[in-house]
Amino acid sequence: MGMIVVGVVVAALLGQLKGEDGIVEGMFSMIKTGVVSIAIPLSAIMMLWLGIMRLAEASGMIQVVARLCRPVMKRLFPEVPEDHPAMSAMVMNMAANMLGLGNAATPLGLKAMQHLDDLNPDKGTATNSMCTFLAINTSSVTLIPATAIGLLAAQGISEPYAIVGTTIGATIFSTAVAILSVKLFEKMPIFNRRAPVVEELTGASAVSQPAASQGISARGQFVLVTVVALFIGIVFLETFPAQRTAMQNALGLSGVVEQLNAKPPSLEEKPSSEADPVWQRGISAMSVAAIPFVLVFFIVFAALKRIPVYEEFVEGAKEGWAVAVRIMPFIVAMLAALAILRNSGALLLFQNLLRPVLEVVKFPVELVPMALMRPLSGSGSQGVLVEILTNESFSDTLKYTAATMFGSTETTFYVLAVYFGSVAVRRTRHALAAGLCADAAGMIAAVVICRAMFG
8 A cells, every 4th residue: 555655646746647657557567467477377387396296295205305404494493393394395495596496486485385374373374484484585595696697798797607606695694684583573572463353244144234334533534635635636737747847846856757767778688608617607507407307306206106197296286277366466466566666756766865875874876776676576676787787887896786686685575475475364474574674684795795806
């Protein structure tokens, strides 16, 4: 609600209600992308990996993985039984994230969330284990930031693999902060208040016992009148653009409007060269070979255990479409709010407001758009990275830092919407706070480490 209301007000002030880049077109385009380009393709990927997970469970591979990682996982997730399938599902999700295998990491993570929800005594409310898992997921140690490296190489920046070390350092720091913050927040009373119990009426009882109508308080009536007055003002600004321009000039927003209307350049990735060092090509090759290896190993292991591979795979794959359908409403709601906030210019306005403070603490002001956009949108933050990399006035150090920030942080809002949506969790407790703390830690660490390494 806050993102939508703020986005609409700022869009009215900056003239971003209509047009190709306006909040309305942006919202419809984003939710279409969410369903057509995210949810439906995700369902196909889910079918594949849930089929593989079914084989892993039936063959006993789940228990083997859980035993190997039991000492560490037990400390992180004390509420989860040592031999529970959630343990190994979380381990495999973390391993996939470390190798940058997003297509495999998400289905494995969704499967882990389903296992964790099986242990949840309060359905609809996130448990401590769920919050811990998502905090680690959004800050996972990354060995190969493939997308960021590809964009650096496409721009012709020397030694694009130089961000491998900085990304590992930044993600180690962000993961440590994520674990510390999630363990601290779970003890705070503000995140442990029980949600009010709402009795749902269905069938005949819903007809025979309608909910009693409650009046609106004086404060509520004032809010409604304010909303009506606000939209009258919006109509006025749309009717008289010259008045809006005068208001923008008076508030010093002309520069923000010019930046909103500027089109960022595009940049395509290019593959690594044989001139790259052997260790860099070796790590990249491990990332490429990881998925085929997992597929073959799990299938062969199941066959050796005399598991009917094809039948078990199909049974597991059947769950994929159901999970995708279940998360669609959550994706649509989150992406609609994010599109309104982004296209309105509110983030750009916030960036300009933060500029004086950031100059005092020596945080590069040019990286503020990345810091604000990264937790909200993957495609949006990639666009910001492209804009930074193609700006010839920026130093290579700044570009390395932007790429490290991109590779060491995650789209926290999207991850929470998808993962919690898969198990219908609406009360997320401290998961968002811990995820944002991890993002902030990763960004600060990226700036500090890159400044130390690149000058």
